[in-house]
Amino acid sequence: MTELKLVYFAWVRERVGVADEQVDVPSAVVTVEDLARWLSSRDEGYASAFENPKLVRAAIDHVHAKPHDPITGAREIAFFPPMTGG
Protein backbone atom coordinates (compact mmCIF):
# COMPACT_ATOMS: atom_id res chain seq x y z
CA MET A 1 0.00 0.00 0.00
CA THR A 2 1.20 3.51 -0.84
CA GLU A 3 -0.07 6.66 0.85
CA LEU A 4 -0.85 9.43 -1.59
CA LYS A 5 -2.47 12.84 -1.58
CA LEU A 6 -5.06 13.25 -4.33
CA VAL A 7 -6.42 16.61 -5.47
CA TYR A 8 -9.27 17.33 -7.85
CA PHE A 9 -10.28 20.41 -9.79
CA ALA A 10 -13.26 21.88 -11.66
CA TRP A 11 -15.95 19.35 -12.64
CA VAL A 12 -13.75 16.42 -11.64
CA ARG A 13 -13.76 17.85 -8.11
CA GLU A 14 -17.54 18.45 -8.25
CA ARG A 15 -18.24 14.87 -9.34
CA VAL A 16 -15.82 13.26 -6.90
CA GLY A 17 -17.30 15.38 -4.12
CA VAL A 18 -14.07 16.38 -2.37
CA ALA A 19 -11.24 18.79 -3.23
CA ASP A 20 -8.50 16.60 -1.79
CA GLU A 21 -7.99 13.42 0.18
CA GLN A 22 -5.34 11.03 1.49
CA VAL A 23 -5.61 7.52 0.08
CA ASP A 24 -3.88 4.19 0.56
CA VAL A 25 -3.33 2.80 -2.90
CA PRO A 26 -2.93 -0.97 -3.40
CA SER A 27 0.45 -1.95 -4.82
CA ALA A 28 -1.19 -3.30 -8.00
CA VAL A 29 -1.96 0.32 -8.96
CA VAL A 30 1.18 1.31 -10.89
CA THR A 31 0.25 3.98 -13.44
CA VAL A 32 -1.93 7.10 -13.59
CA GLU A 33 -4.41 5.08 -15.63
CA ASP A 34 -4.48 2.31 -13.01
CA LEU A 35 -5.15 4.90 -10.34
CA ALA A 36 -8.06 6.41 -12.28
CA ARG A 37 -9.54 2.94 -12.80
CA TRP A 38 -9.15 2.05 -9.12
CA LEU A 39 -10.79 5.34 -8.07
CA SER A 40 -13.70 4.76 -10.51
CA SER A 41 -14.55 1.55 -8.68
CA ARG A 42 -15.01 3.34 -5.36
CA ASP A 43 -18.46 4.88 -5.94
CA GLU A 44 -20.73 6.52 -8.47
CA GLY A 45 -19.20 9.99 -8.02
CA TYR A 46 -15.74 8.74 -8.94
CA ALA A 47 -17.18 6.60 -11.72
CA SER A 48 -18.86 9.66 -13.19
CA ALA A 49 -15.71 11.79 -12.89
CA PHE A 50 -13.63 9.23 -14.78
CA GLU A 51 -16.29 7.91 -17.17
CA ASN A 52 -14.59 9.48 -20.21
CA PRO A 53 -10.86 9.01 -19.53
CA LYS A 54 -9.97 11.24 -22.50
CA LEU A 55 -11.48 14.23 -20.70
CA VAL A 56 -9.48 13.82 -17.52
CA ARG A 57 -5.90 15.07 -17.27
CA ALA A 58 -3.46 14.29 -14.49
CA ALA A 59 -0.40 15.83 -12.88
CA ILE A 60 2.17 14.11 -10.66
CA ASP A 61 3.75 16.46 -8.14
CA HIS A 62 2.75 19.52 -10.22
CA VAL A 63 3.99 18.14 -13.55
CA HIS A 64 1.63 17.11 -16.36
CA ALA A 65 1.48 13.32 -16.62
CA LYS A 66 0.31 10.81 -19.23
CA PRO A 67 -1.94 7.78 -18.58
CA HIS A 68 0.98 5.33 -18.71
CA ASP A 69 3.27 7.31 -16.40
CA PRO A 70 4.14 5.41 -13.20
CA ILE A 71 3.00 6.89 -9.91
CA THR A 72 5.89 5.37 -7.95
CA GLY A 73 7.32 7.86 -5.48
CA ALA A 74 4.61 10.45 -6.10
CA ARG A 75 3.44 12.57 -3.18
CA GLU A 76 0.53 14.41 -4.81
CA ILE A 77 -1.51 13.42 -7.83
CA ALA A 78 -4.07 15.75 -9.37
CA PHE A 79 -6.98 15.00 -11.70
CA PHE A 80 -8.70 17.75 -13.67
CA PRO A 81 -10.40 18.54 -17.00
CA PRO A 82 -8.48 20.08 -19.90
CA MET A 83 -7.36 23.53 -18.83
CA THR A 84 -9.23 26.67 -19.83
CA GLY A 85 -7.16 29.51 -18.39
CA GLY A 86 -5.64 32.49 -20.18
Place this chain on the structure above:
Amino acid sequence: MTELKLVYFAWVRERVGVADEQVDVPSAVVTVEDLARWLSSRDEGYASAFENPKLVRAAIDHVHAKPHDPITGAREIAFFPPMTGG
Protein backbone atom coordinates in the same frame (compact mmCIF):
# COMPACT_ATOMS: atom_id res chain seq x y z
CA MET B 1 4.34 70.81 -70.36
CA THR B 2 2.71 69.67 -67.10
CA GLU B 3 3.05 71.54 -63.84
CA LEU B 4 3.81 69.26 -60.91
CA LYS B 5 4.76 69.53 -57.29
CA LEU B 6 7.69 67.32 -56.35
CA VAL B 7 8.61 66.43 -52.77
CA TYR B 8 11.68 64.61 -51.48
CA PHE B 9 12.47 62.87 -48.20
CA ALA B 10 15.43 61.58 -46.19
CA TRP B 11 18.67 61.15 -48.16
CA VAL B 12 16.90 61.75 -51.48
CA ARG B 13 15.99 65.21 -50.15
CA GLU B 14 19.53 65.78 -48.89
CA ARG B 15 21.08 64.89 -52.25
CA VAL B 16 18.56 66.85 -54.33
CA GLY B 17 19.08 69.82 -52.04
CA VAL B 18 15.43 70.93 -51.69
CA ALA B 19 12.43 69.51 -49.79
CA ASP B 20 9.91 70.42 -52.50
CA GLU B 21 9.63 72.31 -55.77
CA GLN B 22 7.25 73.11 -58.62
CA VAL B 23 8.43 71.82 -61.99
CA ASP B 24 7.24 72.00 -65.59
CA VAL B 25 7.63 68.51 -66.94
CA PRO B 26 8.02 67.99 -70.73
CA SER B 27 5.20 65.96 -72.24
CA ALA B 28 7.63 63.17 -73.24
CA VAL B 29 7.92 62.35 -69.52
CA VAL B 30 5.09 59.84 -69.06
CA THR B 31 5.98 57.49 -66.20
CA VAL B 32 7.53 57.72 -62.74
CA GLU B 33 10.68 56.21 -64.23
CA ASP B 34 10.77 58.84 -67.01
CA LEU B 35 10.42 61.54 -64.39
CA ALA B 36 13.32 60.17 -62.33
CA ARG B 37 15.50 59.99 -65.47
CA TRP B 38 14.57 63.52 -66.50
CA LEU B 39 15.36 64.83 -62.99
CA SER B 40 18.73 62.99 -62.99
CA SER B 41 19.78 64.99 -66.01
CA ARG B 42 19.28 68.32 -64.26
CA ASP B 43 22.43 68.40 -62.11
CA GLU B 44 24.80 66.31 -60.04
CA GLY B 45 22.64 66.44 -56.92
CA TYR B 46 19.68 64.87 -58.74
CA ALA B 47 21.98 62.45 -60.55
CA SER B 48 23.36 61.30 -57.20
CA ALA B 49 19.87 60.97 -55.66
CA PHE B 50 18.68 58.73 -58.48
CA GLU B 51 21.94 56.91 -59.26
CA ASN B 52 20.58 53.59 -57.97
CA PRO B 53 16.94 53.55 -59.10
CA LYS B 54 16.25 50.44 -56.99
CA LEU B 55 16.82 52.46 -53.82
CA VAL B 56 14.35 55.21 -54.68
CA ARG B 57 10.63 54.74 -54.10
CA ALA B 58 7.89 57.03 -55.38
CA ALA B 59 4.36 58.01 -54.45
CA ILE B 60 1.77 59.72 -56.65
CA ASP B 61 -0.66 61.87 -54.68
CA HIS B 62 0.16 59.99 -51.44
CA VAL B 63 -0.16 56.50 -52.94
CA HIS B 64 2.85 54.21 -53.46
CA ALA B 65 3.72 54.02 -57.17
CA LYS B 66 5.80 51.71 -59.36
CA PRO B 67 8.39 52.81 -61.96
CA HIS B 68 6.04 52.16 -64.90
CA ASP B 69 3.04 53.95 -63.40
CA PRO B 70 1.92 56.96 -65.51
CA ILE B 71 2.13 60.40 -63.92
CA THR B 72 -0.76 61.78 -65.95
CA GLY B 73 -3.07 63.89 -63.84
CA ALA B 74 -0.80 63.77 -60.79
CA ARG B 75 -0.58 66.84 -58.58
CA GLU B 76 2.19 65.77 -56.20
CA ILE B 77 4.91 63.20 -56.73
CA ALA B 78 7.25 62.16 -53.94
CA PHE B 79 10.64 60.42 -54.10
CA PHE B 80 12.17 58.79 -51.05
CA PRO B 81 14.29 55.85 -49.87
CA PRO B 82 12.71 52.60 -48.62
CA MET B 83 10.81 53.41 -45.46
CA THR B 84 12.22 52.75 -42.00
CA GLY B 85 9.43 53.75 -39.64
CA GLY B 86 7.75 51.70 -36.98
Place this chain on the structure above:
Amino acid sequence: MAPRVIIRIQANAFDAAKETDALSSHHDDVGAISTFIGYCRSEGGRLAALELEHYPGMADDEIKRVVDQALQRWPLSAVSVIHRFGVMKPGDGIVFVGTASSHRAEAFAACEFLMDYLKTQAPFWKKEHRADGTVGDWVEAKAEDDAAAARWKINV
Protein backbone atom coordinates in the same frame (compact mmCIF):
# COMPACT_ATOMS: atom_id res chain seq x y z
CA MET C 1 22.07 41.49 -18.18
CA ALA C 2 19.82 38.71 -16.90
CA PRO C 3 16.24 38.90 -18.16
CA ARG C 4 13.75 40.37 -15.73
CA VAL C 5 11.01 37.86 -15.00
CA ILE C 6 7.75 38.63 -13.24
CA ILE C 7 5.29 35.80 -12.56
CA ARG C 8 2.28 36.44 -10.37
CA ILE C 9 -0.86 34.45 -9.65
CA GLN C 10 -3.27 36.64 -7.76
CA ALA C 11 -6.89 37.33 -6.90
CA ASN C 12 -6.49 41.11 -7.24
CA ALA C 13 -6.84 43.10 -10.44
CA PHE C 14 -3.63 44.02 -12.26
CA ASP C 15 -2.69 47.38 -13.67
CA ALA C 16 -1.75 46.70 -17.30
CA ALA C 17 -0.17 50.15 -17.59
CA LYS C 18 2.20 49.62 -14.68
CA GLU C 19 3.06 46.13 -15.91
CA THR C 20 3.83 47.45 -19.40
CA ASP C 21 6.11 50.16 -17.99
CA ALA C 22 7.96 47.59 -15.88
CA LEU C 23 8.91 45.71 -19.05
CA SER C 24 11.01 48.57 -20.40
CA SER C 25 12.16 50.34 -17.27
CA HIS C 26 15.36 48.48 -16.40
CA HIS C 27 17.05 48.71 -19.77
CA ASP C 28 17.46 51.32 -22.51
CA ASP C 29 18.11 48.88 -25.33
CA VAL C 30 14.58 47.51 -25.39
CA GLY C 31 13.36 48.04 -28.93
CA ALA C 32 10.05 46.22 -28.78
CA ILE C 33 7.39 45.33 -26.26
CA SER C 34 4.49 43.07 -27.07
CA THR C 35 1.69 42.75 -24.55
CA PHE C 36 -1.49 40.75 -24.39
CA ILE C 37 -4.44 41.19 -22.07
CA GLY C 38 -7.21 38.62 -21.88
CA TYR C 39 -10.55 39.83 -20.52
CA CYS C 40 -13.71 38.35 -19.11
CA ARG C 41 -16.45 38.67 -21.75
CA SER C 42 -20.21 38.83 -21.29
CA GLU C 43 -20.71 36.70 -24.44
CA GLY C 44 -23.30 39.12 -25.70
CA GLY C 45 -24.92 39.63 -22.30
CA ARG C 46 -25.29 35.92 -21.51
CA LEU C 47 -22.76 35.92 -18.65
CA ALA C 48 -22.67 37.83 -15.38
CA ALA C 49 -19.22 36.55 -14.38
CA LEU C 50 -16.54 33.92 -14.85
CA GLU C 51 -15.13 32.09 -11.88
CA LEU C 52 -11.54 30.94 -12.27
CA GLU C 53 -10.40 27.96 -10.23
CA HIS C 54 -6.71 27.12 -10.15
CA TYR C 55 -4.23 24.60 -8.75
CA PRO C 56 -2.12 26.86 -6.55
CA GLY C 57 1.11 24.90 -6.29
CA MET C 58 1.21 23.75 -9.87
CA ALA C 59 0.12 26.99 -11.53
CA ASP C 60 3.27 28.77 -10.44
CA ASP C 61 5.55 25.85 -11.36
CA GLU C 62 3.93 25.40 -14.76
CA ILE C 63 4.09 29.07 -15.69
CA LYS C 64 7.77 29.13 -14.67
CA ARG C 65 8.43 26.21 -17.00
CA VAL C 66 6.67 27.92 -19.90
CA VAL C 67 8.54 31.18 -19.26
CA ASP C 68 11.86 29.30 -19.16
CA GLN C 69 11.08 27.80 -22.55
CA ALA C 70 10.36 31.26 -23.96
CA LEU C 71 13.63 32.61 -22.53
CA GLN C 72 15.57 29.74 -24.09
CA ARG C 73 13.96 30.23 -27.45
CA TRP C 74 13.99 34.03 -27.87
CA PRO C 75 16.42 36.76 -26.74
CA LEU C 76 14.15 38.52 -24.27
CA SER C 77 15.17 41.21 -21.81
CA ALA C 78 11.95 40.94 -19.80
CA VAL C 79 8.91 38.68 -19.46
CA SER C 80 5.82 39.20 -17.32
CA VAL C 81 2.97 36.78 -16.78
CA ILE C 82 0.14 37.67 -14.42
CA HIS C 83 -2.84 35.35 -14.10
CA ARG C 84 -5.81 36.00 -11.85
CA PHE C 85 -8.13 33.58 -10.10
CA GLY C 86 -11.53 34.08 -8.45
CA VAL C 87 -14.65 35.75 -9.79
CA MET C 88 -14.30 38.16 -12.73
CA LYS C 89 -16.94 40.44 -14.21
CA PRO C 90 -17.20 41.21 -17.94
CA GLY C 91 -14.50 43.76 -18.76
CA ASP C 92 -12.13 42.57 -16.00
CA GLY C 93 -8.64 41.56 -17.06
CA ILE C 94 -7.88 37.87 -16.44
CA VAL C 95 -4.36 37.52 -17.81
CA PHE C 96 -1.50 39.83 -18.71
CA VAL C 97 1.50 38.68 -20.73
CA GLY C 98 4.29 41.00 -21.81
CA THR C 99 7.62 40.46 -23.50
CA ALA C 100 10.50 42.84 -24.23
CA SER C 101 13.20 42.28 -26.82
CA SER C 102 15.45 44.25 -29.14
CA HIS C 103 13.31 43.45 -32.17
CA ARG C 104 9.62 43.10 -32.80
CA ALA C 105 9.47 39.61 -34.32
CA GLU C 106 10.94 38.05 -31.16
CA ALA C 107 8.71 40.06 -28.82
CA PHE C 108 5.56 39.11 -30.77
CA ALA C 109 6.47 35.43 -31.12
CA ALA C 110 7.34 35.00 -27.45
CA CYS C 111 4.16 36.75 -26.31
CA GLU C 112 1.95 34.62 -28.53
CA PHE C 113 3.81 31.44 -27.53
CA LEU C 114 3.28 32.23 -23.85
CA MET C 115 -0.44 32.79 -24.35
CA ASP C 116 -0.87 29.61 -26.40
CA TYR C 117 0.87 27.59 -23.69
CA LEU C 118 -0.91 29.23 -20.79
CA LYS C 119 -4.24 28.38 -22.44
CA THR C 120 -3.47 24.68 -22.72
CA GLN C 121 -0.92 23.99 -19.96
CA ALA C 122 -1.56 26.28 -17.01
CA PRO C 123 -3.92 24.69 -14.44
CA PHE C 124 -6.82 27.15 -14.51
CA TRP C 125 -10.47 26.37 -15.19
CA LYS C 126 -13.33 28.75 -15.96
CA LYS C 127 -16.88 28.31 -14.77
CA GLU C 128 -19.71 30.44 -16.14
CA HIS C 129 -22.09 32.44 -13.96
CA ARG C 130 -25.11 33.28 -16.08
CA ALA C 131 -26.76 36.68 -16.27
CA ASP C 132 -30.08 35.02 -15.21
CA GLY C 133 -28.52 34.17 -11.83
CA THR C 134 -27.95 30.46 -12.40
CA VAL C 135 -24.57 28.79 -12.26
CA GLY C 136 -23.58 27.74 -15.76
CA ASP C 137 -21.21 25.15 -17.16
CA TRP C 138 -17.49 24.75 -16.96
CA VAL C 139 -16.00 26.28 -20.09
CA GLU C 140 -14.86 23.52 -22.43
CA ALA C 141 -11.34 23.46 -23.80
CA LYS C 142 -11.13 24.19 -27.50
CA ALA C 143 -9.40 22.01 -30.06
CA GLU C 144 -8.13 25.22 -31.67
CA ASP C 145 -6.21 26.05 -28.49
CA ASP C 146 -4.39 22.71 -28.64
CA ALA C 147 -3.63 23.35 -32.30
CA ALA C 148 -2.31 26.82 -31.48
CA ALA C 149 0.05 25.40 -28.85
CA ALA C 150 1.12 22.50 -31.06
CA ARG C 151 2.42 24.75 -33.83
CA TRP C 152 5.36 25.84 -31.61
CA LYS C 153 6.65 22.25 -31.60
CA ILE C 154 7.84 22.39 -28.01
CA ASN C 155 7.06 20.02 -25.21
CA VAL C 156 6.88 22.05 -22.05
Place this chain on the structure above:
Amino acid sequence: MAPRVIIRIQANAFDAAKETDALSSHHDDVGAISTFIGYCRSEGGRLAALELEHYPGMADDEIKRVVDQALQRWPLSAVSVIHRFGVMKPGDGIVFVGTASSHRAEAFAACEFLMDYLKTQAPFWKKEHRADGTVGDWVEAKAEDDAAAARWKINV
Protein backbone atom coordinates in the same frame (compact mmCIF):
# COMPACT_ATOMS: atom_id res chain seq x y z
CA MET D 1 -21.03 48.35 -33.21
CA ALA D 2 -18.57 50.04 -35.58
CA PRO D 3 -14.92 49.48 -34.69
CA ARG D 4 -13.24 52.34 -32.86
CA VAL D 5 -10.26 53.58 -34.83
CA ILE D 6 -7.58 55.91 -33.51
CA ILE D 7 -4.80 57.06 -35.86
CA ARG D 8 -2.44 59.78 -34.73
CA ILE D 9 0.83 61.08 -36.12
CA GLN D 10 2.39 63.35 -33.58
CA ALA D 11 5.61 64.88 -32.25
CA ASN D 12 4.58 64.43 -28.61
CA ALA D 13 5.16 61.34 -26.51
CA PHE D 14 2.23 58.93 -26.15
CA ASP D 15 0.95 57.32 -22.98
CA ALA D 16 0.86 53.59 -23.73
CA ALA D 17 -1.26 52.97 -20.62
CA LYS D 18 -3.99 55.39 -21.66
CA GLU D 19 -3.94 54.07 -25.22
CA THR D 20 -4.29 50.48 -23.98
CA ASP D 21 -7.26 51.42 -21.78
CA ALA D 22 -8.95 53.16 -24.70
CA LEU D 23 -8.93 49.89 -26.65
CA SER D 24 -11.25 48.15 -24.21
CA SER D 25 -13.26 50.98 -22.73
CA HIS D 26 -16.17 51.28 -25.18
CA HIS D 27 -17.21 47.65 -25.18
CA ASP D 28 -17.59 44.84 -22.65
CA ASP D 29 -17.23 42.00 -25.10
CA VAL D 30 -13.56 42.61 -25.79
CA GLY D 31 -11.83 39.36 -24.95
CA ALA D 32 -8.32 40.12 -26.13
CA ILE D 33 -6.06 43.11 -26.57
CA SER D 34 -2.68 42.88 -28.24
CA THR D 35 -0.39 45.89 -28.09
CA PHE D 36 3.01 46.65 -29.47
CA ILE D 37 5.35 49.49 -28.54
CA GLY D 38 8.46 50.22 -30.59
CA TYR D 39 11.19 52.16 -28.79
CA CYS D 40 14.27 54.15 -29.72
CA ARG D 41 17.35 52.07 -28.83
CA SER D 42 20.86 53.24 -27.99
CA GLU D 43 22.30 50.27 -29.93
CA GLY D 44 24.59 49.47 -27.04
CA GLY D 45 25.44 53.12 -26.34
CA ARG D 46 26.32 54.00 -29.96
CA LEU D 47 23.35 56.34 -30.48
CA ALA D 48 22.30 59.52 -28.70
CA ALA D 49 19.02 59.86 -30.61
CA LEU D 50 17.01 58.90 -33.66
CA GLU D 51 15.43 61.59 -35.81
CA LEU D 52 12.24 60.55 -37.58
CA GLU D 53 11.31 62.36 -40.76
CA HIS D 54 7.89 61.75 -42.26
CA TYR D 55 5.70 62.71 -45.23
CA PRO D 56 2.83 64.43 -43.43
CA GLY D 57 0.01 64.11 -45.98
CA MET D 58 0.83 60.59 -47.04
CA ALA D 59 1.62 59.12 -43.60
CA ASP D 60 -1.95 59.59 -42.46
CA ASP D 61 -3.46 58.28 -45.72
CA GLU D 62 -1.19 55.25 -45.79
CA ILE D 63 -1.83 54.27 -42.18
CA LYS D 64 -5.59 54.60 -42.82
CA ARG D 65 -5.26 52.21 -45.77
CA VAL D 66 -3.33 49.68 -43.69
CA VAL D 67 -5.84 49.91 -40.83
CA ASP D 68 -8.73 49.42 -43.30
CA GLN D 69 -7.06 46.24 -44.56
CA ALA D 70 -6.74 44.96 -41.00
CA LEU D 71 -10.41 45.74 -40.31
CA GLN D 72 -11.47 43.86 -43.44
CA ARG D 73 -9.36 40.86 -42.57
CA TRP D 74 -10.03 40.41 -38.84
CA PRO D 75 -13.10 41.04 -36.64
CA LEU D 76 -11.68 43.88 -34.55
CA SER D 77 -13.63 46.08 -32.16
CA ALA D 78 -10.84 48.66 -31.87
CA VAL D 79 -7.56 49.58 -33.53
CA SER D 80 -5.07 52.26 -32.50
CA VAL D 81 -1.97 53.34 -34.36
CA ILE D 82 0.16 56.18 -33.03
CA HIS D 83 3.41 57.08 -34.77
CA ARG D 84 5.74 59.82 -33.64
CA PHE D 85 8.08 62.02 -35.67
CA GLY D 86 10.96 64.26 -34.60
CA VAL D 87 13.91 63.52 -32.33
CA MET D 88 13.68 60.52 -29.96
CA LYS D 89 16.09 59.55 -27.20
CA PRO D 90 16.88 55.93 -26.26
CA GLY D 91 13.96 54.59 -24.26
CA ASP D 92 11.40 56.87 -25.93
CA GLY D 93 8.40 55.18 -27.54
CA ILE D 94 8.24 55.68 -31.32
CA VAL D 95 5.16 53.70 -32.28
CA PHE D 96 2.14 52.24 -30.50
CA VAL D 97 -0.16 49.71 -32.14
CA GLY D 98 -3.08 48.11 -30.35
CA THR D 99 -5.90 45.82 -31.46
CA ALA D 100 -8.97 44.55 -29.65
CA SER D 101 -11.00 41.51 -30.63
CA SER D 102 -13.11 38.78 -29.06
CA HIS D 103 -10.33 36.21 -29.37
CA ARG D 104 -6.58 36.28 -29.02
CA ALA D 105 -5.50 34.87 -32.39
CA GLU D 106 -7.22 37.72 -34.26
CA ALA D 107 -5.88 40.41 -31.93
CA PHE D 108 -2.30 39.10 -32.24
CA ALA D 109 -2.42 38.62 -36.01
CA ALA D 110 -3.87 42.07 -36.68
CA CYS D 111 -1.34 43.76 -34.39
CA GLU D 112 1.61 42.01 -36.02
CA PHE D 113 0.22 42.70 -39.51
CA LEU D 114 -0.12 46.39 -38.73
CA MET D 115 3.47 46.59 -37.48
CA ASP D 116 4.86 44.71 -40.48
CA TYR D 117 3.04 47.04 -42.87
CA LEU D 118 3.92 50.22 -40.98
CA LYS D 119 7.58 49.24 -41.17
CA THR D 120 7.58 48.85 -44.94
CA GLN D 121 4.72 51.08 -46.16
CA ALA D 122 4.36 54.07 -43.87
CA PRO D 123 6.45 57.05 -45.06
CA PHE D 124 8.81 57.51 -42.12
CA TRP D 125 12.59 57.53 -42.20
CA LYS D 126 15.05 57.29 -39.31
CA LYS D 127 18.35 59.14 -39.12
CA GLU D 128 20.93 58.29 -36.48
CA HIS D 129 22.46 60.87 -34.14
CA ARG D 130 25.61 59.34 -32.70
CA ALA D 131 26.62 59.43 -29.07
CA ASP D 132 29.91 61.11 -30.12
CA GLY D 133 27.92 64.15 -31.32
CA THR D 134 28.15 63.54 -35.07
CA VAL D 135 25.16 63.04 -37.31
CA GLY D 136 25.07 59.44 -38.44
CA ASP D 137 23.53 57.64 -41.38
CA TRP D 138 19.97 57.14 -42.46
CA VAL D 139 18.85 53.77 -41.17
CA GLU D 140 18.71 51.29 -44.03
CA ALA D 141 15.59 49.28 -44.71
CA LYS D 142 15.95 45.60 -43.93
CA ALA D 143 15.18 42.77 -46.31
CA GLU D 144 13.65 40.91 -43.35
CA ASP D 145 11.05 43.66 -42.96
CA ASP D 146 9.94 43.21 -46.57
CA ALA D 147 9.78 39.47 -45.99
CA ALA D 148 7.70 39.99 -42.84
CA ALA D 149 5.21 42.15 -44.73
CA ALA D 150 5.10 39.80 -47.73
CA ARG D 151 3.94 36.81 -45.68
CA TRP D 152 0.50 38.43 -45.21
CA LYS D 153 -0.08 38.24 -48.99
CA ILE D 154 -1.94 41.53 -49.13
CA ASN D 155 -1.29 44.48 -51.40
CA VAL D 156 -2.08 47.58 -49.42
